Amino acid sequence: MDEEMSGRPGRDEDGRTDLARLILDQLPVAVAYFDRSARLVRANPAALDAVGKRLDELVGLRPGEVAPGVMLSGAEGLEAAIEQAMRSGETRTYETRLRIGGARERVLTAVLSPVTGPRGEVLGCSVATLDTTEQHRARERLTVLDQASMRIGSRLDVITTAVELAEMATESLADFVAVDLLAPVLAGDEPRAPAPGSTIVFHRAAQHSVLDGAPESVVPVGTSHTFDRESAVGRALVRGEATRHAVDEESLRLWDVIDPDRARSIREYRVHSTMVAPLAARGITLGMATFLRHRTPEPFDDDDLLLAGELAARAAVAVDNARRYTREHATALALQRSLLPRRTARQQAVEVASRYLPNTTGAGIGGDWFDVIALSGARVALVVGDVVGHGVQASATMGRLRTAVRTLADVDLAPDELLTQLDDLVIKLDREEAVDPGGSSVAGATCLYAVYDPVSGSCSMARAGHPEPVLVRPDGTASHVTLPAGPPLGVGGLPFEATEFEVPERSILALYTDGLIETPGRDIDAALGVLRETLARPSGSLEDTCDAVMAALLPERPDDDIALLLARAGRLGAGHHASWELPADPSVVATARRHVAAQLEEWGLDDAVFTTELVVSELVTNAIRYGGAPIRLRLIRDTALICEVSDGSSTAPHLRRARIFDEGGRGLLLVASLTECWGTRYGPTGKTIWAEQALPGT
Known part of the structure; x- marks a missing residue:
């Protein structure tokens, strides 16, 4: 029987089997052989099928040619690679991208193996070509995901994260990407699932x-737009699954009805394939990413859909982190604002302007604070303090200290006495915090407390480890006020000393925290010099001066909180106050009433005469009966009408309700019922009882 008919391999003229030729012909891998001149000699059926040609059409052509002079796009470097392999005699690989006919672009890896003769001479080169498109795309997807972990979510900012997702996806996946977030996400809130039949409001991030x-x-960045819950976008959002869609005439007709502008854009730019992927993290859907192709000819496939879902998922985690940070940061700032004065106290003693700037290294809140507190007798207290550390703990501690200062100021303590009481409070707080493992130390806080009297023009000031203030006089000279340093709050056992000095009218007192002058790499003395020069420079207003100081000394990225308080001193002229020295004689009460009545009539406050006479009678009588010389009566017309009676005793009066048959005990009760507020303050030689009532017509 003939060998060919028997099915057994035949033999060539040398007696060798042509089994190798049969294997090559039936091999599903494209194999071609080029001679020493890099011209095609033979190709197996798999190679011929790949280009759709017959062998006789390709023999003699150069590598990569499908016809004389017609080169496949992407195969231009194949001939040089073959020649190099033949010169070196070593096998090498060559990777290229080819698009044959109208098929999708493929990634091919060619193994170039020199063919040698019996004496080792190079006869030609065989080229085995493998389709590695899927492996290449898998590597690309892994690379994209690896880059996404580094590029998406670089900052705790919702918009920045959305921009990073859109930019990265257009580099590797789509021709156009839009990131839409649900409206509550931008405010840091947690969005709710849309109700059935409702429309979903998106913000183009x-x-x-x-x-x-x-x-x-068709939707500008920063604007809102809607989708129906039953639309493809709405369904993907509700289900939490990425979907892909081909754009055909049926879908275009639907867009014509739903959104003509989108339909027009789809037609104009020839969008042919879309994907939508929800941004969902930790069980919360935050928005939607939309991917379009119009320049890339291939439609999205399942692998693209998987990649889009992965990118959206990674971006969603970053968006949710940014959303949570936004919410926590807003909460912290709200706490900070609630602990700082929103408006200055109603007073005429000083004109004030202030600035507070949180650090940029943490949550943006800290322990610096300032305050302006209206005191009795038209006086005003100016406070600046600094709690060590940053964050919510420091801000909460600052709030406790600020409340304590206000409470102590209401008792009318002198600055050194107030700081002594505050020091004791800090020591107690520090002991309480030491018991709590999660607490933080309060010791090391600093404070400066000043009391300015616009009647006398005097200022009493003490500090606890705080930087000295600057006094700018009306002539433009600026200098630091020399004060005993005093220990920081919480040290304990060391005294605080107050300094009293006169403040010329229209002078400016500048109180600040150390963050304004202490910056790494900056000389403190030089910074203090810049501060004095800036404050002394003429400006239109205190607000302008504040801006100038911040511009001159503010670092680019402050690593400490900064508080600045400027106060321009005013004076109450002789037409706003009157005083009388009174003997300790009960008969002088009538004289005191006459003095008061005459002064009020001179001020045009006739409606206040009756009430003020009653108040003066009670206070002067108490001073004569329970106090002692020297007795002094003073009226002050400021934002309110203030009546003060001073005596030489330190005995504190007490408000009590008199019984039916009691002869006394009704004086202070009467004063309290006739006035808005009253109180007692103590001085070196006695006390002052004051009462304040609203000006008629206010």
Whole structure:
């Protein structure tokens, strides 16, 4: 029987089997052989089928040619690679991208193996070509995901994260990407699932395109737009699954009805394939990413859909982190604002302006604070303090100290006495915090407390480890006020000393925290010099001066909180106050009433005469009966009408309700019922009882 008919391999003229030729012909891998001149000699059926040609059409052509002079796109370097392999005599690989006919672009890896003769001479080169498209795309997806972990979510900012997703996806996946977030996400809130039949409101957070300016978009960045819950976008959002869609005439007709602008854009830019992927993290859906292709000819496939879902998932975690940070930061700032004065106290003693700037290294809140407190007798207290550390703990501690200062100021303590009481409070707080493992130390806080009297023009000031203030006189000279340093709050056992000095009218007192002058790499003395020079420079207003100081001394990225308080001193002229020295004689009460009545009539406050006479009678009588010389009566017309009676005794009066048959005990009760507020303050030689009533007509 003939060998060919028997099915057994035949033999060539040398007696060798042509088994190798049969294996090559039936091998599903494309194999071609080029001679020493890099011209095609033979190709197996798999190689011929790949280009759709017959062998006789290809013999003699150069590597990569499908016809004389017609080179496959992407195969231009194949001939040089073959020649190099033949010169070196070593096998090498060559990777290229080819698009044959109208098929999708493929990634091919060619193994170039020199063919040698019996004496080792190179006869030609065999080229085995493998389709590695899927492996290559898998590597690309892994690379994209690896880059996404580094590029997406670089900052705790919702918009920045959306921009990073859009830009990265257009580099590797789509021709246009839009990132839409649910409206509550921008405010740091947690969005709710849309109700059935409702419309979903999106905010266009970011978009990016391979075309300049993203002209295919019909929704500008920063604006809101809606989708119906039953639309493809709505369904994907509710289900939490990424989906892909082909754009055909049926879908275009639907867009014509739903959104003509989108339909027009789809037609104009020839969008042919879309994907939508929800941004969902920790069980919360935050928004939607939309991917379009119009320049890339291949439609999205299942692998693209998987990649889009992975990118959206990673971006969603970053968006949720940013959302949570936004919410926590807003909460912290609200706490900080609630602990700082929103408006200055109603007073005429000083004109004030202030600035507070949180650090940029943490949550943006800290322990610096300032305050302006109206005191009795038209006086005002100016406070600046600094709690060590940053964050919510420091801010909460600052709030406790600020409340304590206000409470102690209401008792009218002198600055050194107030700081002594505050020091004791800090020591107690520190002991309480030491019991709590999660607490933080309060010791090391600093404070400066000043009391200014616009009647006398005097200022009493003490500090606890705080920087000295600057006094700018009306002539433009600026100098630091020399004060005993005093220990920081919480040290204990060391005294605080107050300094009293006169403040010329229209002078400016500048109180600040150390963050304004202490910056790494900056000389403190030089910073203090810049502060004095800036404060002394003429400006239109205190607000302008505040801006100038911050511009001159503010670092680019402050690593400490900064508080600045400027106060321009005013004076109450002789027409706003009157005083009388009174003997300790009960008969002088009538004289005191006459003095008061005459002064009020001179001020045009006739309606206040009756009430003020009653108040003066009670206070002067108490001073004569329970106090002692020297007795002094003073009226002050400021934002309110203030009556003060001073005596030489330190005995504190007490408000009590008199019984039916008691002869006394009704004086202070009467004063309290006739006035808005009253109180007692103590001085070196006695006390002052004061009462304040509203000016008639206010």
